[in-house]
Amino acid sequence: MLSDYETSYPYISQPSILRRLFLTCKITKYSVVNATIDILKRAETQLPSDVINALEQAQMRETSQIAKAQLSAILQNIEIAKEHSIPMCQDTGILVFFVELGRNVHLDFNLEDAIIKGVRRATESIPLRPNAVDPLTRKNSGNNTGIGLPDIKYELVDGDKITITVAPKGAGSENMSAITMLNPTEVDSIRNFILTTVLNAGGMPCPPIVVGVGIGGSFDKAARLAKSALLSDLENDPENMTELERDILNDINSLGIGPMGLGGDTTALAVHIKTAHCHTASLPVAVNIQCWANRHASVTLGGDE
Amino acid sequence: MEYHLTIPLCKSDVTQLNAGDIIYLTGTVFTARDEAHARILEMEEKGEPLPFDFDGAVIYHCGPLMQQIDNKWRVVAAGPTTSGRMSKMTPSLLERFDVRALIGKGGMQNVSESLKDRCVYLAYTGGCAALAAESIKNVSNVHWLDLGMPEAVWELDVVEFGPLVVGIDSKGCDLLSDVRENAKHAFSRI
Numbered sequence: 001m002l003s004d005y006e007t008s009y010p011y012i013s014q015p016s017i018l019r020r021l022f023l024t025c026k027i028t029k030y031s032v033v034n035a036t037i038d039i040l041k042r043a044e045t046q047l048p049s050d051v052i053n054a055l056e057q058a059q060m061r062e063t064s065q066i067a068k069a070q071l072s073a074i075l076q077n078i079e080i081a082k083e084h085s086i087p088m089c090q091d092t093g094i095l096v097f098f099v100e101l102g103r104n105v106h107l108d109f110n111l112e113d114a115i116i117k118g119v120r121r122a123t124e125s126i127p128l129r130p131n132a133v134d135p136l137t138r139k140n141s142g143n144n145t146g147i148g149l150p151d152i153k154y155e156l157v158d159g160d161k162i163t164i165t166v167a168p169k170g171a172g173s174e175n176m177s178a179i180t181m182l183n184p185t186e187v188d189s190i191r192n193f194i195l196t197t198v199l200n201a202g203g204m205p206c207p208p209i210v211v212g213v214g215i216g217g218s219f220d221k222a223a224r225l226a227k228s229a230l231l232s233d234l235e236n237d238p239e240n241m242t243e244l245e246r247d248i249l250n251d252i253n254s255l256g257i258g259p260m261g262l263g264g265d266t267t268a269l270a271v272h273i274k275t276a277h278c279h280t281a282s283l284p285v286a287v288n289i290q291c292w293a294n295r296h297a298s299v300t301l302g303g304d305e
Numbered sequence: 306m307e308y309h310l311t312i313p314l315c316k317s318d319v320t321q322l323n324a325g326d327i328i329y330l331t332g333t334v335f336t337a338r339d340e341a342h343a344r345i346l347e348m349e350e351k352g353e354p355l356p357f358d359f360d361g362a363v364i365y366h367c368g369p370l371m372q373q374i375d376n377k378w379r380v381v382a383a384g385p386t387t388s389g390r391m392s393k394m395t396p397s398l399l400e401r402f403d404v405r406a407l408i409g410k411g412g413m414q415n416v417s418e419s420l421k422d423r424c425v426y427l428a429y430t431g432g433c434a435a436l437a438a439e440s441i442k443n444v445s446n447v448h449w450l451d452l453g454m455p456e457a458v459w460e461l462d463v464v465e466f467g468p469l470v471v472g473i474d475s476k477g478c479d480l481l482s483d484v485r486e487n488a489k490h491a492f493s494r495i
């Protein structure tokens with residue numbers, strides 16, 4: 001059933017200047033709700049090609065038969081999910097949105113409400129597992145929304161478009177993430193903290209993992225940097241990585257944890273580090289671990305169409 | 306070695322297995338994760354009867370994504386969850402029931418003693434929920450839906466469910482813990 005506001009604006013047939021005025025900012029609540037459902041469906045059922053390529057390369061490189069079998073199962077699973085349009089993992093995650101909001105966009109509706117509505121409808125239609133619970137009573141809301149969920153991060157950018165990215169985050173890998181406030185003189189300990197976090201996680205976060213690292217900022221900023229680092233492209237890795245990232249990746253893979261912690265050469269597919277200036281007296285470091293299902297999808301609305 | 310086994314499993318079915326073997330299972334498995342384990346132990350303590358029998362059973366650490374169409378449940382996606390969270394509750398569970406196999410991901414801590422001569426831990430590829438759903442042919446029952454969809458106990462009829470890797474065998478060999486120990490040594494050399 002469509003409610004009132006979900007009726008799309010009628011097509012405006014106007015001279016070019018007027019048309020531009022209207023059409024460049026014609027983002028409606030209806031289009032945001034539908035776009036949210038679309039990207040959720042895509043993110044949950046299909047992995048980005050850069051992630052699939054990285055997994056395929058790992059499968060070819062692996063020398064251990066058990067590791068090869070794990071990666072084959074993963075690749076087979078990805079194909080089945082895409083073919084049948086079903087979630088690739090039963091942990092469809094909590095839903096983390098990154099919204100890039102063009103400064104010239106005018107919205108006459110509540111953007112957050114639209115995304116929440118999209119999440120509720122997608123939970124039923126895809127379907128998604130209801131994962132959102134009250135932190136203390138553990139009561140499940142049944143629709144993947146609740147206080148502070150979905151988690152929506154906004155960023156103002158130039159232009160007249162909105163880009164919405166969703167990154168569903170499973171608990172298996174999220175639970176293995178860690179943050180520390182190092183002393184400012186302990187820059188050399190950053191590497192050790194990242195490796196220790198991966199070592200302690202072992203097979204639990206569903207390796208091969210992607211490691212997002214946030215260095216600097218503040219307690220919360222470091223964590224946000226680490227999470228957004230997980231969205232970085234894996235294509236052409238390790239060329240895409242800095243020398244530090246490559247070195248840490250090599251160290252991680254020398255641990256031999258392997259796919260699913262059953263041993264092997266591929267513990268991580270990539271390490272991505274983001275930094276921000278921080279207080280002279282502090283050195284926050286956050287490590288956000290991502291399972292092989294590095295799910296994310298984006299859509300851009302508005303602009304001069 | 307590769308084995309194709311049918312549930313219910315007898316003792317010799319599992320004691321022949323070695324860590325690293327590949328298994329495919331056919332029969333009925335019970336899902337149980339955090340809340341179900343807690344409730345089972347709580348009811349056992351109070352002496353209340355359980356609505357299902359875990360003797361000879363295979364427990365799958367899984368919080369499936371299900372869909373109900375025309376009053377009939379069907380599996381959408383059902384991969385394994387992190388078994389480590391059930392490590393503390395598992396020895397008490399195995400004291401009370403003759404469970405033959407535990408399926409999950411990521412391995413378990415301090416359960417080898419409880420598994421000795423009677424039970425194995427099988428690792429299923431984490432996240433492979435679509436692959437798992439393909440080999441689940443029927444949902445035969447559900448208990449404790451009040452715990453929520455992921456935490457309820459689902460009885461799933463599976464055919465050639467796998468590949469499952471014997472993570473901990475009944476002789477105390479623990480593949481995942483060996484990998485962890487080796488990783489610690491490698492770390493100390495970096």
